[in-house]
Amino acid sequence: MGDRRRLRRFRLPDSSTGSSADSSTGSPSDSLVAPLSGRASRLLERTPSAPGFWRSPVRGVRFTAVLGLVLLGGITLLFVTGLLSYAAYNPDLNPVNDKTPDKGLLGFYLFDWPTDPHWLYRLTQGLHVTVGIVLVPVLLAKLWSVVPKLFALPPVRSLGHALERLSLLLLVGGALFEFVTGLLNIQLEYLFPGSFYPLHFYGAWVFFAAFLAHAGLRAPQAVRVLRSGALSGNVPGDALASPAPDAPTLSRRGALAMVGAGSLVLLITSAGRSFDGPLRRLALLTPHGAAEPGQGPGGFQINKTAAAVGITSADTGEGWWLTVSGPAGDLRFTREQLLAMDQYSAALPSACVEGWSTSDQRWRGVRLRDLAELAGYPRDPPGVLVESLQRSGAFRRAALRDNQVRDPRSLLALRVNGEDLSPDHGYPARIIVPAAPGVLNTKWVSRLTFGEL
Incomplete structure (x- = not known):
């Protein structure tokens, strides 16, 4: 009986009555934990699969919804500007330019890149790299907010659930792959000679396909959640909110402000490479292959030295x-x-x-x-x-x-x-x-x- 009493405090409240859910309505983790007793149950209480393991009061579907909607706009912009970069390189023109062979149907959108306006590539690629860097704190916060779902038991409840988890694997894995390879290429210049272009290109399509599927399923729900009330409250049946949260040290609004501040710092330390003046000297996160070449008529940036x-x-x-x-x-x-x-x-x-x-x-x-x-x-x-x-x-x-x-x-x-x-x-x-x-x-x-x- 003592073990069962300890387990009850980890059960999610029933959305209709506010009481602890019984075995027919409890979470998947509850149904797995309930039959256990003694030492096994105490060990399971301390694992990430136990609902009470995650104690942050910041987690909740409203917090996740805000981050998800920001990523929806930002990642769409990243994908479009990334495809434009491939059109600018014109990989269909000649094999010497084609760093991504055998594109097949994925090259359907390629077109002759224009010469007007003369600053077009400066704008599109500047946006691509800067927005990608700025979104890093948002992406990390979003992954943190949903990490309890990664450990939910049982891992697969049905065929539909298995397909959903597979799509999430492609989504999370694709996001990490695209952001990490992109950031490494910015920082270490030609880190993937001869292979970065196909890796980033094919990875982008896999990631964006999973992203579109996820956005189609979750974006309407995110909008409804945000319209339902204040950010500080919990939605009934909130699967991301802790059933036994610790005392708050930071509100959800404060957490979002911290994420925004992190993105602002990254903006200041990256966007300046597209401008002259003081901002350029602050752009520490977008290096350029060599030191500034000095003053005078030739004192502007270069990519590679003789x-x-x-x-x-x-x-x-x-x-x-x-x-x-x-x-x-x-x-x-x-x-x-x-x-x-x-x-x-x-x-x-x-x-x-x-x-x-x-x-x-x-x-x-x-x-x-x-x-x-x-x-x-x-x-x-x-x-x-x-x-x-x-x-x-x-x-x-x-x-x-x-x-x-x-x-x-x-x-x-x-x-x-x-x-x-x-x-x-x-x-x-x-x-x-x-x-x-x-x-x-x-x-x-x-x-x-x-x-x-």
Whole structure:
């Protein structure tokens, strides 16, 4: 009898009467615990499967509903901007750009990424990375709020229940996988060379499919819960609320405020990489591959240095030339010959997949469409395959589409902000294209091949 009395305090109250539920209405854990006695029951009371194990008064369906609705909007934005990033990389254009092979039906949405507005990729990828970082406290709080359900017994009650738990496994596992791999790629630059893109792409589809299923089932319920009353109260039959909570040290509103404060701190320490000024110096959580390159015309952010990819002064000295290939054959130009051609200017930013970007810089050089004309395409220039001198690292070769070549702001840049390119900015020549991801703005260019790719 003593053991049974101790177990009663862990039973959920019956939603209709407020009394302890009997064996026909109790929780699954109660039905499993009730027949036990003695030492076994005392041990079970101290496990996460016992309803009374979880004592926080903050847990409850209203607290979880608020976090869930925030994630509903935030993760949808992450998914859309992530797919846009793949369209910007244009993986269907050419195998050299395709880091995610065999997409099949998953590539149905791909389209020709535009060159207007010229800051488009800077906006979409800045949002993708910044929102992903800001949502980390919300995601962790949401997982914390529902963790008792992970240990509920019996683990499977029916086929439907088994399918629901499988969807939750995909949801939680997918969320952790996408956030962890994304954050590691931001922090450690090319942590997954040759594999991050397919891992993140396929993982996103698996996660978002589970997310949509979960949102379809739970979002209406979350809205009803939030409309039903104050945040501080419990909903009758609340399966997340502790039946024997500890004395409160923090209200649910206070807990949500802490989550919001954590997200605000992450916003301040990450969003600045998309802006100039003091915010940029505070952006400690979105590194960029190298230290700031200093002051002056070349004093704006870079992703990879010449030394990091094996570029030496011998590669870019007097012996360097640019090869331009097309119907006219292979043409070779020295830097001096390129400087003697008609020069054009374009004010364009540089934006990277890791989330950082620069403000508009003043680039000057030869238009790509003029080089296409020399290669044998006087009208309607086609796409171009760009090859770099770099000896290591991703995107040593990259393809640009015809609409990118035709844009008059697309340049083989030789100078920036009134001075010659520095070695780390791509001397002796580099590509700069409006709205293109930074890795497609190839540095240390050695060859341009116009035509069918």
